[in-house]
Structures are given as C-alpha cells and as structure tokens.
Amino acid sequence: MPETPDQDAAENLAPRSRNRTATRDAILVAAKAQLAEHGFAAFGVNAVARRALCDKQLVYRYFGGLDGLIDTMGDDLASWVSDRLSAGGAFPAAETYGQRLDQILQRYLMALRADPLMQRIIAWEASENAPHVRRLADARSRALMIWVATMRGGLTPRDGLDAPALNAVLVAAIQHLVLCGAATGQFISVPLATDADWLRIQAMVTRLIRAMHD
Amino acid sequence: MPETPDQDAAENLAPRSRNRTATRDAILVAAKAQLAEHGFAAFGVNAVARRALCDKQLVYRYFGGLDGLIDTMGDDLASWVSDRLSAGGAFPAAETYGQRLDQILQRYLMALRADPLMQRIIAWEASENAPHVRRLADARSRALMIWVATMRGGLTPRDGLDAPALNAVLVAAIQHLVLCGAATGQFISVPLATDADWLRIQAMVTRLIRAMHD
DNA sequence: TAGAGATATCACCAGTTGGTGACATACGCA
DNA sequence: TGCGTATGTCACCAACTGGTGATATCTCTA
Numbered sequence: 325m326p327e328t329p330d331q332d333a334a335e336n337l338a339p340r341s342r343n344r345t346a347t348r349d350a351i352l353v354a355a356k357a358q359l360a361e362h363g364f365a366a367f368g369v370n371a372v373a374r375r376a377l378c379d380k381q382l383v384y385r386y387f388g389g390l391d392g393l394i395d396t397m398g399d400d401l402a403s404w405v406s407d408r409l410s411a412g413g414a415f416p417a418a419e420t421y422g423q424r425l426d427q428i429l430q431r432y433l434m435a436l437r438a439d440p441l442m443q444r445i446i447a448w449e450a451s452e453n454a455p456h457v458r459r460l461a462d463a464r465s466r467a468l469m470i471w472v473a474t475m476r477g478g479l480t481p482r483d484g485l486d487a488p489a490l491n492a493v494l495v496a497a498i499q500h501l502v503l504c505g506a507a508t509g510q511f512i513s514v515p516l517a518t519d520a521d522w523l524r525i526q527a528m529v530t531r532l533i534r535a536m537h538d
Numbered sequence: 539m540p541e542t543p544d545q546d547a548a549e550n551l552a553p554r555s556r557n558r559t560a561t562r563d564a565i566l567v568a569a570k571a572q573l574a575e576h577g578f579a580a581f582g583v584n585a586v587a588r589r590a591l592c593d594k595q596l597v598y599r600y601f602g603g604l605d606g607l608i609d610t611m612g613d614d615l616a617s618w619v620s621d622r623l624s625a626g627g628a629f630p631a632a633e634t635y636g637q638r639l640d641q642i643l644q645r646y647l648m649a650l651r652a653d654p655l656m657q658r659i660i661a662w663e664a665s666e667n668a669p670h671v672r673r674l675a676d677a678r679s680r681a682l683m684i685w686v687a688t689m690r691g692g693l694t695p696r697d698g699l700d701a702p703a704l705n706a707v708l709v710a711a712i713q714h715l716v717l718c719g720a721a722t723g724q725f726i727s728v729p730l731a732t733d734a735d736w737l738r739i740q741a742m743v744t745r746l747i748r749a750m751h752d
Numbered sequence: 753t754a755g756a757g758a759t760a761t762c763a764c765c766a767g768t769t770g771g772t773g774a775c776a777t778a779c780g781c782a
Numbered sequence: 783t784g785c786g787t788a789t790g791t792c793a794c795c796a797a798c799t800g801g802t803g804a805t806a807t808c809t810c811t812a
Contacts, residue, residue, distance in 0.1 A: 342759050342808055363665060365579060369800060379761055384801075447665040450717040451577060458722070465726060489742040492728040493711045500714035501706065503664040508672070512679060514706040528703040535749035556778060556789050583770060593791055598771075 348386045351376045352400070355393055360441035364448040364457075394456040398463035405442075405467035408435045421479040422537025426530050428475050429494055432468075433526065436502045443506055446499050482537060490536055494529060501525060562600045565590045566614070569607055574655035578662040578671075608670040612677035619656075619681035622649050635693040636751025640744050642689050643708055646682075647740065650716045657720055660713050696751060704750055708743060715739060 354376035359367050369390055373380035387393040412431055418424035436442055442464070449461035481487040505516030515521045568590035573581050583604055587594035601607040626645055632638035650656055656678070663675035695701040719730030729735045 344759070347759085365666065370798080380800085381762090381802085382760070385759090389801085447661075450714065450721055451661040451665055452579065453721045461722070469726060486738055486742060488726075488728050489738045490746075492715065492725050493739065493742050493746070495726055496714035496718070497707045497711035500664065500710035504710070507664060507667045508675070511706050512683060512702075512709055514702050524700055524703045525707065528700060528707050532707070532746055532750070536746070558789070561789080582768095584768075594770085595772085595792090596790070599789090603771085 344386070347376075347378060347382060351378065351383055351386065351393070352396060355397060356400075356441055359397075359444050363444055364451075391456050394460055398460045401445075401460070401463045402467040402470075405464065406471050408439060408442075409471050411435070415475065418477070418479065420537060421476075421481045422533050424476060424479050425491075425537065426533045428472055429498060429529055429533070430526055432495070433498045433502065433522070433529070436498065437505070437522070440506070443503055447503055450503075485536060494532065498529070558600070561590075561592060561596060565592065565597055565600065565607070566610060569611060570614075570655055573611075573658050577658050578665075605670050608674055612674045615659075615674070615677045616681040616684075619678065620685050622653060622656075623685050625649070629689065632691070632693065634751060635690075635695045636747050638690060638693050639705075639751065640747045642686055643712060643743055643747070644740055646709070647712045647716065647736070647743070650712065651719075651736070654720070657717055661717055664717075699750060708746065712743070 351372060355367075355372045358372050358375050362371070369380045369383050372393070373383050376382075383389070383393060387396060409431060412434075415424065415427045415431075418427060436446075445460055445464055448457050449464070501511055501516060504511045505522075509515065509517040514524070516525070565586060569581075569586045572586050572589050576585070583594045583597050586607070587597050590597075597603070597607060601610060623645060626648075629638070629641045629645075632641060650660075659674055659678055662671050663678070715725055715730060718725045719736075723729065723731040728738070730739070
C-alpha cells in the first residue's frame with residue numbers, strides 16, 4: 325500500500341474532555357485510521373492511543389485491550405460494508421443472474437479500490453490466522469455475503485454451473501488485484517493505477533461472467 | 539497460514555565451526571525457513587540469527603543487515619521458482635494457447651499450494667510496499683514470467699482477446715485463493731482444504747480458459 | 753460547598769527489537 | 783614456531799512494545 329504522510333494530529337473536533345463515550349469513539353476512529361493508513365504491522369495499543377491523543381490505559385479500560393477493540397471494529401464493520409457498497413444507489417434492473425452478478429462485482433471492485441481500511445483487513449486476513457484477525461475477517465465476510473444475498477434478488481444461476489466456485493474465483497481475483505494495485509500499481513506487468521487500467525480488468529470480469537452465465 | 543510448531547533446532551548438519559560459507563548458507567536457510575513458517579511479521583535479524591544458531595552480528599557482517607539478506611534471498615528465488623515449477627516434468631503437447639495456459643496455471647496452483655515460502659512472499663507483497671519487499675516481489679515476479687514465457691512455446695492467443703488482463707485475473711485468483719485457503723481453509727464459504735475442494739477451483743479455471751480461448 | 757465517583761494521566765515493569773563496538777579464539781601462512 | 787587475520791561471541795545501547803498499579807484531576811450529586 326502506498327505510504328501516506330503521517331497525519332497523526334487530532335481527528336476529533338469536539339474538546340471531548342472527560343467524556344467517556346466521546347473518548348471511546350475517538351479511540352475507535354483512531355484505530356480504523358491507523359489500520360487503514362499504516363497497516364496491521366503497525367497496529368497496536370500504543371499506536372492507536374497515540375493517534376487518539378489519549379493514554380493507552382483508556383484502550384484497556386474501554387475495550388479490554390486490543391482484542392476487544394478489534395472485536396468492536398468488527399461489529400462496526402457490518403453496517404460500514406453495506407453503507408459503502410450501497411453508496412452507488414440501487415442497481416438497475418437485471419434480467420439474468422449473470423447481469424446482476426456483474427453489477428455486484430463491479431461495484432465491489434470500485435468500493436474496494438476506494439477503501440484502504442477494507443484492503444488492509446483483507447491483506448491481514450490473507451497473511452495471518454491469529455484469532456482476532458479471524459474475527460475481523462469473519463465479520464467482513466459475513467457482511468459481504470449478506471449484502472450479496474440482498475442484492476441478488478430472486479435471480480438464480482443456471483444449471484450445470486458451479487456458481488460458488490465461480491464467485492470465489494472472481495472475488496478472489498478482484499481482491500488480489502486491488503491489493504496488489506494499491507501496493508505496487510501493477511500486477512504481473514499489467515498496470516493497475518489509473519481508471520483506464522482498471523477498465524481492462526472490469527471488462528474482463530464482465531466478459532468472463534457473460535461466458536459462463538449467458 | 540497455519541501455525542506450525544517451532545522447530546528452531548539446528549537445521550545444519552555439519553559442525554560448521556569457523557567456516558564462513560557454511561555459516562552464510564546456514565543463515566540463508568534459516569531466513570527462508572523463518573519466513574516460510576512464521577511469516578513476515580516475525581521476520582527480523584534477531585529471529586533469523588536465533589534460528590541459525592549464530593550471533594546476529596554475523597548477519598550484519600555477511601549480508602550487511604536484513605536488506606542485504608533479503609536481496610540475497612531474491613537472487614536465490616529465481617532458480618528456486620523454476621525448480622519448483624518444473625518439478626512435474628515437461629508438459630504434454632498442447633494444440634492451442636488455451637490448453638497450454640491451462641497446463642501452466644494448474645501447475646502453478648499446485649506448486650503454490652505446496653510452497654509456504656512463496657505464499658508468504660506473495661502475502662507480504664500484497665500487504666506492504668517497503669523497498670526490500672519490492673525487491674523480493676520483483677525477483678519472484680520476474681522468475682515467474684520467465685518461466686511462463688519458456689513454457690508457452692510458440693503458441694499465441696487468439697485475436698480480440700485481452701490476454702494479459704485474463705492472465706492477471708486468473709493468476710490473481712489463484713494466488714488469493716491459495717493464500718486464503720492456507721490461512722483459513724475456506725473463501726467466502728467455499729472450502730479450500732482438501733484436494734477435492736481444490737478440484738472445484740481447478741475445474742473452474744479450466745472452464746474459464748476454455749470459454750475465452752477456444 | 754464538600755465529597756464521591758468517574759475520567760484521565762503518569763510512572764513503571766519486563767521483554768523485545770535493530771544496531772554497534774570491543775573482545776576472544778581458532779586457523780593458515782610465514 | 784609465532785603472528786595476523788578471519789571467524790565467532792559477548793555486552794551493551796536506545797527505542798519500542800504490551801501491560802499494570804498508583805495517582806491526579808475533573809464533574810456531578812448530595
């Protein structure tokens with residue numbers, strides 16, 4: 325992921341002096357920002373507290389440590405995911421399952437590209453199997469699948485097609501390309517920086533879905 | 539990735555007392571083993587030296603620090619990649635570019651599944667953009683592309699197909715699925731543990747290639 | 753206004769990290 | 783044989799980590 329300049333300054337507006345819920349929120353916000361900007365390698369109690377401009381003791385008091393904090397982030401994630409993914413408004417009508425799947429995956433790709441926090445969580449998920457990561461990843465995965473189920477409507481895939489396997493392949497490809505694109509701007513010599521670059525990938529996804537579903 | 543029990547014992551056979559090249563090799567072996575087993579989060583001068591059963595000072599003396607060590611690992615990687623990928627012997631004859639691509643990707647998937655070190659490097663590559671990681675990743679990517687070019691033979695993709703984009707999508711999917719499978723044993727509810735699980739994915743890859751190339 | 757309870761801060765711990773300089777020891781060459 | 787050098791070891795540094803107990807300070811209630 326690209327290194328962004330530190331902006332460890334206070335990202336809280338209110339004075340928030342001696343206000344428990346406000347401090348708690350500030351810590352949560354700081355945690356998300358820290359993870360999004362600096363990745364899981366630099367994610368810890370000290371870093372979060374420093375960023376939230378409060379003592380790390382409060383992280384222990386209000387969340388019971390990093391694990392509790394991560395769990396809380398996971399709880400947040402559900403609504404957050406659907407917010408981000410629904411940001412583009414309702415889908416246009418789709419006649420086939422394939423068309424709807426294409427709409428879903430295109431939107432997922434766009435949302436993921438614009439969302440460093442989600443990228444970081446996915447990268448974390450693919451790198452480690454520590455229990456807290458699992459919980460975060462599960463929360464993310466669950467939220468995603470609920471959203472997909474909602475968006476699918478009454479459409480069903482055609483017979484003789486291993487739809488779950490196809491979905492896995494396409495979602496995995498999208499996630500990996502977004503991660504690598506964010507990190508290095510390319511993938512096996514295919515550029516992944518500009519919108520035009522991504523249009524090639526998006527077109528390929530559409531083409532693959534058409535070939536399998538139509 | 540699954541946690542494997544520590545086997546930090548000596549993985550060196552010879553007494554290797556006061557033998558520079560042997561010590562150097564031992565450090566290199568230890569570095570690879572450390573990265574493969576415990577991931578990049580636990581990868582550092584201290585861990586490697588501890589594992590190689592020597593003083594960390596020697597890592598600095600013989601490699602000029604972690605960066606030099608990683609660079610040397612990258613140099614090794616080239617031959618290592620082609621060794622692993624060529625392990626299955628020559629490919630059977632292929633009539634079309636699509637058939638050959640399928641053979642290549644199937645073998646890549648198998649090799650990757652069996653290779654924790656490569657998995658770790660890929661995960662690292664997708665997570666960070668630090669300069670040393672870049673060099674490792676570049677070495678890996680370059681070796682892979684050389685191998686693919688060699689294996690491709692004189693076959694060419696058909697017109698009107700964005701072959702690089704298709705390759706990017708398929709390789710990305712394979713890498714991501716292998717990573718997530720190794721870490722959690724599944725991906726969006728599709729199991730990725732047994733050989734039978736992977737057969738579903740492999741069949742889907744074949745099907746996608748056929749649809750695009752034949 | 754006085755006190756109690758909540759909120760925040762500080763000081764400290766043991767352990768780890770990356771990194772360096774000084775020292776001991778064994779080997780090979782004169 | 784003795785000596786220089788390559789090899790290996792040890793001790794140390796500052797900085798950081800996760801984690802905890804004691805203390806200060808504010809706020810609200812009685």
